[in-house]
Amino acid sequence: MWIYQIKLRNKIFLLCAALVLFTTVVIQASTWWASNKYNQQQLVSHVTSAKQVLKSYLSAQEKQLVTAAKVLTSDFGFIRAVATSDEQTIKSVLLNHGERINAALMLLIDLNGNLITSSHQENQSSDLGSESIKYLIAHPGQSFFSTINGELYQLILLPVKAPHTIAYSILGFRINVNSINELKKLTGVDVSFYEGDAHILSSTIRLDSFSDFRNMLKNEVAHWFVIKRPAFITDEMPLSSIAANPIGVMLISSLAPLYKQYDEIVMNNLVLALIVSALASLLSILFARGITTPLSKLSKLAQEYSVGHYQSKIDNKRSSVEAQQLFTAFETMGERIKQREDKILYQAQHDILTGLYNAETIKEKLIDYLADDNKKLLITFSIRNFRQINDRLGPDIADQCLKTLAMRLNSTQIVDVIASARLDGIEFFSLINVSTHISVINQVDGFLTALEGTLNVSNISVNLELNAGVVIYPDHGQLSQILLRRASVALDHARKNSIRTYLYTQGEDEQYLERLHIIDALKKTLKINPSINQELFMVYQPKIDLKEQTIKAEALIRWIHTEKGFISPELFVALAEQAGLIIDLTNWVIDAVFQQMAKWQRGEVSIPVSINVSAQDLNNEQFESNILKQAEKYQVDIQDVMLEITERDIMHNEQKVIQSLKSLKSHGFMISIDDYGIGQSSLSKLKELPVHEIKLDKSFIMPLSESEKDRLIVRSTIQLAHALDFKVVAEGVENKASLDILEELGCDQIQGYFISKPLKVEDFNQWREKYVEDNFI
Known part of the structure; x- marks a missing residue:
């Protein structure tokens, strides 16, 4: 979202500006609303007051008329003059009385409404109209408005009684320009009188049509920028009239003074708002800078920390107390991160138990150590008797031995040790400068002797026995990776041959790499199904x-590699055991054999087959379920499957292996002990084994015709096996003489090259047909 991309400084500025603007608008609006409401109230009050003043004025006029009329109609001389029809006297009284009250109209009419006489020469009664006179006669003593000859009058009629009504007297005040100006002064507003649509009088301009005048006032506006506002406020008041068209008065108040006052307030507020906004903007910039500047410094400090510069500092003297506290906390965090990172780095580079470099670290640092051309020794060594120490004295003592050995590595003065490391478990490494005074072997022997000295651990004396592989730099290579591998190869040779020190010989590394290549190739070919595998295949050696x-x-x-050709099964099976591939290899064999047995069964041929398994297979929790699943998949008769295991493998985790064999036997599999006679199993163990047969090793069978001792061993073994209800298989039958002896000794089954070498399936089928034809038919 775009708002997240705005800098914090700008956000603070915009926030402050928005708050000031909002506050200004709210204040301005509230001020306008309050002022407008107040002024409206004042205008209404003013107009109302003006109406009251106007009413009071008209009422006063009306009272004056009534009083004057009463005085006139009560005058005895006037009553006698009317009664005697003394026109000259009547006219004189009317004139004198009208001048005394400033009346513009003084009339005397008979009972029928006809004019008797007037204070003026004009015959104004005809303009008044008979209907108006009748209306006045019908409402004596009441004030009414009427127009006479286009002029506005306030009229009143009273009867002249002697004692009965003998005539009527009409008095009237003219409403003229002077009157409305006086009203304007009294009310404070402009006044206009109208009759119907006729605009009679006005204190402002006068139009012939009052509706036009009204619309003009309504349409008149006062401009304020782009806003149009009404220029006047008006109020109309009807007057009591006797004309057909109603007579009324309009009060007109100009809004200009109000607008002027309001506009001045608005402009003052606007100027004040601009000043406040400018000050707020300046303060917000300073405030934002006070916040963002420390944050920018912290960001730069974090960037320094991200690249490991934990000693970086920032200037926080001009910062706020909170910012200084944050800077201090940040720098403290950096120091603690550095401490933890140093600890983590140490743990990543060193072995936790011994404190020596670990394998990955020594590989990296060895490049720098070998940067010069000085001759050096790379020694990889292991503790030959560590398992006995661990089993007899316990893991705690064993760990203390490893720690003590590491201390000796760091403190030995016999040789010049450049660096040492713990590679894996009980395997260690040391890089030593070669001395020109003594031979390499003597240096290594002295070094190992210093390490092997008696250790006193928890008041227990422990002697270490070491095997070491030695590589010389640069004689045996220059690349650290190659040198380490060759040192490991030399150590393997020393351990396998029980040699204390072995110096690497050129070519051994190539053999080691060759074994790795074979293992890698075996991994790949084991993934190919036996039915389509072009390299791995099964051969079958007949047993009679x-x-x-x-x-x-x-x-x-058997394995015929596409590039390497035939690879000895002794080699790749042994490598499979070392590399942890033996389980996959056995599963592949089971799959291939069961496929073939299924084919024989479909051809109505039943051939029991023996399959070699290892201790690793029997220790695998999935082995039993896998072989049962495969047997069900290919519909193989379990009783035709013989599982062969060597004596040596039985002794490896004996309890677990025997338990697995018993379980397999309970499912119906046949069990055989392979290479019997060369292992270490006792007769007491033999009787406990869940087996069906034992297979005499070929080392006893091949010299059988020439060795009396071997015949005695074979005879006694066959007798013992039969006594235990075991069958006996002799492998390695190479001649007729050995066959005859085995038959004579009662051997159950024979196997060897005299019968047939291992054959591919097609050759085995042909051999079987021929053998059956020659021997069983």
Whole structure:
């Protein structure tokens, strides 16, 4: 949203400006509303007062007329003159009396409304009209307005009684310009009189048509910028009249003074608002700068922290107390982050237990250590007897031994140690400057001797036994990664051959890499289904049951690599065990063998097959469920499957392996002990094993025809196995003489090259057909 992209300084300025503007508008509006309301009230009050003044004025006129009329009609001389029709006297009285009260009209009419005489020469009664006179006669003593010859009069009629009414006297005041000017002075507003649509009199301009005058006032406006405002406020008051057209008076008040006062207030407020806005804007800029400047400094400080410059400081002398507190907290945070980062970096680069560099760190730092051309020794060593220490003395003592060994690495003076590291578990590394005074081997021996010295841990004396692999820089390479790998290869050689110190020999690294390539290639080919795999395949070596005269087979895996050619099963199976691929390899074999057994069954041929499994397979929780699932998938008879395991593998986690074998046997699988006779199992263990047969190792069978001792061993083993209800299989039958001896000794099954070498499926099928034809038909 666009508002989020505005800088904080501008937001603060806009906020303050908006608040000032809003406040100004509110004040202006409230002022206008209050002023307008007050002025409206004043105008209404003023017009109302003017109406009251006008009413009072007209009422006073009316009272004056009534009084004058009463005086006139009560005058005895006037009554006698009327009664005697003394016209000269009547006229004189009317004239004198009219001048005395300033009446513009004095009339005497008979009972029929006819004019008797007047104070003026003009015959004004004819202009008054008979209907108007009749209306006056009908309402004696009341004041009415009427126009005579275009002039406005206020009239009143009273009877002349002697004692009965003998005539009527009409008195009237003329309403002229002087009258309305006097009214304007009294009321403070302009006054206009009208009769119907005739505009009679006005204190302002006068138009012939009063409706035009009214519309003119209504349409008159006062401009204020683009706003149009009414120029006048008016109020009309009807007057009692005797004419057919009603007579009224309009009070007109100009709004110009009000607008002038209001406009002055508005302009004053506007000027004040502009001044306040300018001051507020200036203050908001200063306020915003006071907030954003520290934030900008903090942002720059955060950027410095982000690149690891935790010692950076900022100038906060001119900042507010809160900003200074924030700066202090921020700098404290930076110091603590640096402490934690240093700790994390230390933990990332060092082994937690020993405090030595870890494997990743030594790989990085080794590049710098080997930057010069000085000869150096890279020694990778491990504790040969660590497992015994851990098993006998416990993990706490074992850990203390590792810590003590690390302390000796850091403090030894026998050699010049550049750096040391713990690579993994019980494997350590040291980089040593080569001395020109003694040989490399003597330096390494002295170094190892200093480390192997008796350790006193928790009042227990412990002796360490070390194996070491040694690489010389730059003789054995210049790249740190290659040198470390070759040192590891040399250590593996020392451990496998129980040698204390082994110096790397050129070419061993290539063999090591070759093994890695084989492992990598094996991983890839194991992902290919056996039915379409062009490299891995199964061969089957026949087994002959001498007593039942049946043919069985042992499934053996073969690998012909597309580039490397034939790879010995002894090699890649051993590598699979080391690399943790043996479970995948066994699953692949089971899948391939069960596919083939299903094909034989569809051809109505039943051939029991032996499959080799390892201790790793039997320790795998998924092995049993997987082999049962595969058997169900291919509809293989479980009793035709013989699982072979060596004595050596049985001794590896013996309890778990025996438990797995018992479970497999309960499902119907046949169990066989392979390479029997060369392991370490005792006779007491043999009777507890859940097996169906034992398979004599070929080392006893191959020299059978020439070695009396081997014949005795084989005979006793067959007798013992039969006594335990085990069948006996002899593998490695290479000649007729050995076959005859085995038959004589009562061996149950034979297997070896004298019978047949391992064969591909097609060759095995052909061999089987020929063997059955030659021996069983």
